[in-house]
Amino acid sequence: xxxxxxxxxxxxxxxxxxxxxxxxxxxxxxxxxxxxxxxxxxxxxxxxxxxxxxxxxxxxxxxxxxxxxxxxxxxxxxxxxxxxxxxxxxxxxxxxxxxxxxxxxxxxxxxxxxxxxxxxxxxxxxxxxxxxxxxxxxxxxxxxxxxxxxxxxxxxxxxxxxxxxxxxxxxxxxxxxxxxxxxxxxxxxxxxxxxxxxxxxxxxxxxxxxxxxxxxxxxxxxxxxxxxxxxxxxxxxxxxxxxxxxxxxxxxxxxxxxxxxxxxxxxxxxxxxxxxxxxxxxxxxxxxxxxxxxxxxxxxxxxxxxxxxxxxxxxxxxxxxxxxxxxxxxxxxxxxxxxxxxxxxxxxxxxxxxxxxxxxxxxxxxxxxxxxxxxxxxxxxxxxxxxxxxxxxxxxxxxxxxxxxxxxxxxxxxxxxxxxxxxxxxxxxxxxxxxxxxxxxxxxxxxxxxxxxxxxxxxxxxxxxxxxxxxxxxxxxxxxxxxxxxxxxxxxxxxxxxxxxxxxxxxxxxxxxxxxxxxxxxxxxxxxxxxxxxxxxx
Amino acid sequence: xxxxxxxxxxxxxxxxxxxxxxxxxxxxxxxxxxxxxxxxxxxxxxxxxxxxxxxxxxxxxxxxxxxxxxxxxxxxxxxxxxxxxxxxxxxxxxxxxxxxxxxxxxxxxxxxxxxxxxxxxxxxxxxxxxxxxxxxxxxxxxxxxxxxxxxxxxxxxxxxxxxxxxxxxxxxxxxxxxxxxxxxxxxxxxxxxxxxxxxxxxxxxxxxxxxxxxxxxxxxxxxxxxxxxxxxxxxxxxxxxxxxxxxxxxxxxxxxxxxxxxxxxxxxxxxxxxxxxxxxxxxxxxxxxxxxxxxxxxxxxxxxxxxxxxxxxxxxxxxx
Numbered sequence: 017x018x019x020x021x022x023x024x025x026x027x028x029x030x031x032x033x034x035x036x037x038x039x040x041x042x043x044x045x046x047x048x049x050x051x052x053x054x055x056x057x058x059x060x061x062x063x064x065x066x067x068x069x070x071x072x073x074x075x076x077x078x079x080x081x082x083x084x085x086x087x088x089x090x091x092x093x094x095x096x097x098x099x100x101x102x103x104x105x106x107x108x109x110x111x112x113x114x115x116x117x118x119x120x121x122x123x124x125x126x127x128x129x130x131x132x133x134x135x136x137x138x139x140x141x142x143x144x145x146x147x148x149x150x151x152x153x154x155x156x157x158x159x160x161x162x163x164x165x166x167x168x169x170x171x172x173x174x175x176x177x178x179x180x181x182x183x184x185x186x187x188x189x190x191x192x193x194x195x196x197x198x199x200x201x202x203x204x205x206x207x208x209x210x211x212x213x214x215x216x217x218x219x220x221x222x223x224x225x226x227x228x229x230x231x232x233x234x235x236x237x238x239x240x241x242x243x244x245x246x247x248x249x250x251x252x253x254x255x256x257x258x259x260x261x262x263x264x265x266x267x268x269x270x271x272x273x274x275x276x277x278x279x280x281x282x283x284x285x286x287x288x289x290x291x292x293x294x295x296x297x298x299x300x301x302x303x304x305x306x307x308x309x310x311x312x313x314x315x316x317x318x319x320x321x322x323x324x325x326x327x328x329x330x331x332x333x334x335x336x337x338x339x340x341x342x343x344x345x346x347x348x349x350x351x352x353x354x355x356x357x358x359x360x361x362x363x364x365x366x367x368x369x370x371x372x373x374x375x376x377x378x379x380x381x382x383x384x385x386x387x388x389x390x391x392x393x394x395x396x397x398x399x400x401x402x403x404x405x406x407x408x409x410x411x412x413x414x415x416x417x418x419x420x421x422x423x424x425x426x427x428x429x430x431x432x433x434x435x436x437x438x439x440x441x442x443x444x445x446x447x448x449x450x451x452x453x454x455x456x457x458x459x460x461x462x463x464x465x466x467x468x469x470x471x472x473x474x475x476x477x478x479x480x481x482x483x484x485x486x487x488x489x490x491x492x493x494x495x496x497x498x499x500x501x502x503x504x505x506x507x508x509x510x511x512x513x514x515x516x517x518x519x520x521x522x523x524x525x526x527x528x529x530x531x532x533x534x535x536x537x538x539x540x541x542x543x544x545x546x547x548x549x550x551x552x553x554x
Numbered sequence: 555x556x557x558x559x560x561x562x563x564x565x566x567x568x569x570x571x572x573x574x575x576x577x578x579x580x581x582x583x584x585x586x587x588x589x590x591x592x593x594x595x596x597x598x599x600x601x602x603x604x605x606x607x608x609x610x611x612x613x614x615x616x617x618x619x620x621x622x623x624x625x626x627x628x629x630x631x632x633x634x635x636x637x638x639x640x641x642x643x644x645x646x647x648x649x650x651x652x653x654x655x656x657x658x659x660x661x662x663x664x665x666x667x668x669x670x671x672x673x674x675x676x677x678x679x680x681x682x683x684x685x686x687x688x689x690x691x692x693x694x695x696x697x698x699x700x701x702x703x704x705x706x707x708x709x710x711x712x713x714x715x716x717x718x719x720x721x722x723x724x725x726x727x728x729x730x731x732x733x734x735x736x737x738x739x740x741x742x743x744x745x746x747x748x749x750x751x752x753x754x755x756x757x758x759x760x761x762x763x764x765x766x767x768x769x770x771x772x773x774x775x776x777x778x779x780x781x782x783x784x785x786x787x788x789x790x791x792x793x794x795x796x797x798x799x800x801x802x803x804x805x806x807x808x809x810x811x812x813x814x815x816x817x818x819x820x821x822x823x824x825x826x827x828x829x830x831x832x833x834x835x836x837x838x839x840x841x842x843x844x845x846x847x848x849x850x851x852x853x854x855x856x857x858x859x860x861x862x863x864x865x866x867x868x869x870x871x872x873x874x
Contacts, residue, residue: 342874440874461872470872475751479838485872487832506873533753533817535824553824554835 020109021047024066027113034117037061053082053117055124060084062099062120071112078102080113082120088226091127091134095141095229099123137268140222142230146278146309147180150260152187153315153398157197159264159272161220164245165192167262170208186314186398187262187274190216200315202356202401204394214260214276215252217245222265222275230275230308234285234301246286246299253284260309271313278309316354316399324354326529335359335432337409338439339385341510342460344375344392345517346436351393351400353525358393359432360386362439363406369498373510409439412447426451436460442481449478456534458524462516463488466508469516469539471524480536480554488538516541519549557833560777562840567738567776569843570616570745578675579610582622585668585677589647593626593681596646600632602692607682607720609756612727614740618748618843621756622678623663625720627698628685636685636701637712640664643683662700684720696721697801706755707809719800726799727760732767738776739763739783742840746825749841754818755809761796762787781826788822791815 018026024047025040033054040049047066052059062082070079081098092100101119106112126132150169168188175182186205189198191213198206223231223240231237238246240263252259258281262274279285285304288297324330334355336347339362347358366376366385380388386404393400412425429435430453437444437459445459451474459472459481468488472481495504516539527534536554541547572579590604608623609615626643633639644664648657655668663680670676684698692698696719705711730736743759746752766772766786772779791807792815798804810818828835842848 338874340874438874440872442871461874463872476749476838476841479841481872483832483834483838487834508873532813535820552828552831553820554828554838 023109024113025049027110028064028117030110031114031117033121038063040064051082051117053120053124055121055129057129058124060087060124060128065098071106071109078116080116082116087128088229091132091138091228092123093228095143138228139267139273140224140228140230140275142275142308142310143232144310145305145307146280147177147182148260148276148278148309149182149184150187150262150274150276150309150311151184151314152199152262152274152311153313154200155190155197156200157190159218161218162242162245163192164215164217164242164248165190166213167191167216168210168213169260170205171211172208185211185260201398202394204402205398212259214262215249216262216264216274217241218264218272220265222273223263230306232305233303234306235303237306238301243299246301249284250286250288250299253279253282253286256282256284258282259284262311273313274311276309276311278307280307314398319397319399320354325350325525328528329434329525330354330356332433333357333359333431334434334436335361335429337361337435337437337444338441339364339389340370340438340440341374341508341513342462342517343436343438344385344389345514346438346460346521347389347393348375348396349518349521351397354397354399356397356399357401359403359405360389361405361408362386363410373508373513409441409444409447413443416447430454434458442478445472445478445481449474449476456528458520458534460517460520461485462506462508462513464490464494464506464508466506466512466516467541469520471520471538472536473534477536484536484538515547516549519551523551557836559829559833559836560775562836562842563742563776563780565848566745566840566842567741568848569846570618570741571846572610572615572617572620574843574846575617577673578617579620581671581675582620582677582679586622586624586679589666589679589681590624590626592650593624593643593646597626597628597632600629602627602629602686605721607724608680609740609744609760611724612737612740612760614727614737614744614760616741616744616748617846619744620678621680623680623682625682625684625698627692628683630686630689630691633685636699639683639685640701640703643681647681659703661704661706662702682720695719707811707814709808722800723757723798726764730764730767732772735772735779736763736767739766739780742776742780743783745840750839752818752821753810753814755806758796758806758809761799761806762791762794765790765794765796784822784826788819788826791819791822 021040021042025036028034028036028051035052036049037052038050040047045068049064050061051064052061062084065081065083067074067079073079078101081096082101083096083098085097087093087097087099094100099120101116101123103112103115103119106115151172167190169185170188172184172186186201186208187199188206188210189196219240221240223237225231225236258279260276260278262276264272264274267273285302287300287302289300290297329350330353334350334357336343336358339347339360343362347360351358362385364385366383366388368378370376371378375392376388386406390402390404393402412429415425430451433454434456435448435454435458437448437457440461448457448459451457455474457474457477459477460469462469470481470484470488472484494507496507497504519539523537524534538552540550540552542550586606593604594601604624604626606623607625609621615621628639633642644657644659647664647666651657651666655666658665660680663682666679666681668677682700684700686692687697687699698720702709702711702713727733727736740760740763743763744756747754747759763783766783770782770786772782792812794807796806798806825839829839
């Protein structure tokens with residue numbers, strides 16, 4: 017039987033446009049060698065590195081690398097000089113090598129010989145040395161070339177991965193002269209205590225060599241920054257404290273992108289070089305390695321770029337009444353879908369028995385539901401503003417028939433663009449039915465065992481809710497009835513309820529997005545040849 | 555217990571009879587008369603005699619919304635453009651009634667909603683300005699041009715020529731062979747529209763049951779007929795043509811956009827399914843006017859406990 021090394025060699029030898037120029041051998045866990053790959057018009061040599069998982073991937077990456085350090089100027093070349101290829105999955109070693117070589121040949125035709133210009137922008141490649149991370153977002157300010165100043169940041173977290181400490185910070189604000197502009201995080205994040213301040217410099221174009229690779233040494237950065245900034249950097253450096261430095265530039269779509277260098281030991285690379293024949297000095301940067309750290313653009317459009325609710329929902333005030341199983345799921349789903357303005361109303365405490373079928377944690381103990389939910393939501397999204405009220409609906413009930421107060425309470429409710437009533441309180445449904453607006457009110461509840469989910473909307477929300485509830489009432493209730501008085505509750509798991517809540521929210525969002533008038537509906541479930549959810553509208 | 559659908563619909567119709575609100579109707583008629591007189595005083599020989607249109611004139615009104623329309627027919631030379639006519643009438647009505655009513659521009663009419671009176675009633679009258687097509691033509695054929703103030707359905711805002719012989723519209727219902735059945739269906743659809751805040755114009759809901767009766771053999775009791783009409787709307791509304799009896803070149807189906815027609819079709823589809831599934835649903839779609847409940851309900855409205863045991867148990871309700 018052939019060894020793995022022999023199989024690899026045989027696979028390359030069998031390929032028509034490939035010549036092995038340096039024999040394959042085992043180096044530790046790796047198999048390495050060199051091949052020349054030809055396409056019509058040229059031949060290029062690549063060092064080949066194959067890791068033991070090949071033809072499977074290794075930690076989400078292809079486990080074979082075709083490296084040539086002279087190809088940095090070309091597109092889709094990684095920091096180690098390897099060509100970026102993505103070939104189809106194939107568990108067969110021989111076929112996979114053929115597929116990967118084809119991938120390299122395709123790259124050669126398109127980017128090496130063809131010099132194709134991609135419409136999709138790829139960020140520059142920054143050789144990370146410091147694993148500190150800075151998260152940034154938009155600011156309401158237009159940076160100009162050569163501008164520099166201070167930025168404030170807060171520490172978000174500290175974790176360890178593979179023996180390396182990863183500190184994550186959020187960029188909070190930029191100071192220039194006497195002015196300051198804040199980053200557009202939610203109030204919760206803006207209020208975080210400041211960990212420290214760093215320098216920023218806006219250079220308009222990225223500090224790169226070979227088009228796409230961030231410069232590695234401080235002296236290579238000199239052409240991209242002004243003497244004024246270097247002088248300022250020199251003054252700051254005299255304190256010999258670790259300071260992060262953000263370098264900003266515009267990418268083709270006009271966005272500002274930031275990369276960050278750190279000076280962990282406080283030893284700035286600045287020095288002065290006397291200008292001959294004068295008494296003046298030129299500010300210079302030494303030939304030392306830049307400790308590039310990591311940045312992430314976490315602005316709203318990237319944070320929710322993968323999927324969000326329509327803007328008719330994300331930019332409007334959404335009131336959620338009742339923070340039980342359904343209410344907490346609705347709140348969590350809306351916030352993960354990019355909704356920015358959430359108002360929560362509930363008077364109840366979260367108890368341990370609530371945890372198993374809602375968006376709460378055991379670890380927080382007995383706590384106000386809206387307090388924990390606010391905390392959960394703000395941990396998910398740095399863009400959500402949450403306001404809370406406990407007794408508001410009680411006031412509404414008391415005020416229902418009392419003129420001015422009724423009006424004022426009702427008008428407060430009408431400030432919301434959308435109301436999700438998850439309270440299962442018939443009084444609340446009755447009150448909501450009396451509102452002139454918003455048009456978008458959804459009273460959500462489930463029947464026992466979560467066999468159905470009921471969603472009533474205006475007009476006649478209260479009537480529809482009762483009609484549906486009565487119609488779906490099976491008459492026999494299987495309570496979960498633990499020891500003690502007044503503890504019985506309905507039976508249903510998180511999965512039972514969440515599957516219906518998610519379906520309902522998807523349906524509501526679809527109607528919003530397509531401007532289809534909302535209807536009352538109920539979702540019915542069945543287990544006819546598997547689990548089914550059926551939409552029944554009114 | 556299941557709801558008797560036919561009985562319920564008849565009860566609903568009875569409770570919405572216009573005669574039940576005779577005093578309120580009288581107030582509307584009186585207000586319309588005063589507006590008519592004011593218009594004639596203002597425009598004098600530039601106009602012909604205003605006349606009543608709307609569903610009351612067609613005997614298809616229900617007592618929750620009277621649809622008191624007043625058509626103001628102007629002579630050809632009274633205004634250079636239909637827009638000028640529309641704006642002139644609006645300006646006049648606004649100045650005259652601004653302290654006692656909200657006056658607003660609507661699709662082809664000017665709406666006057668008078669402030670709540672001492673009985674707590676609100677009177678609403680819509681004034682529809684129209685101009686004859688050519689000099690001295692109106693007395694011969696009753697045709698008028700209307701001005702479209704805002705887009706509705708497929709009809710563009712600012713389009714200034716909806717020719718419509720409104721008297722012919724009135725005759726269209728009055729003269730139908732099955733006018734009693736047709737009127738019942740129209741009234742029920744108006745009840746549905748009113749309580750469920752639905753989009754189609756009343757005129758649309760007047761024409762489509764007539765079309766259904768003309769195209770299908772519709773017989774039986776009230777529920778049978780309503781079911782057949784709803785099925786017709788469900789199946790045909792997206793493709794049906796509803797020529798305006800006042801001017802066959804006008805298609806009243808165009809007062810709804812295609813998505814709005816789809817929505818009406820869905821309304822009927824879901825309504826039929828839900829009523830089939832649970833007859834009680836019909837009470838929400840076609841409610842009884844609470845102000846005029848059927849006789850047997852008046853003596854039967856005391857609160858009854860379902861469970862006389864007195865023991866508190868969590869009711870079989872909804873959860874969340």
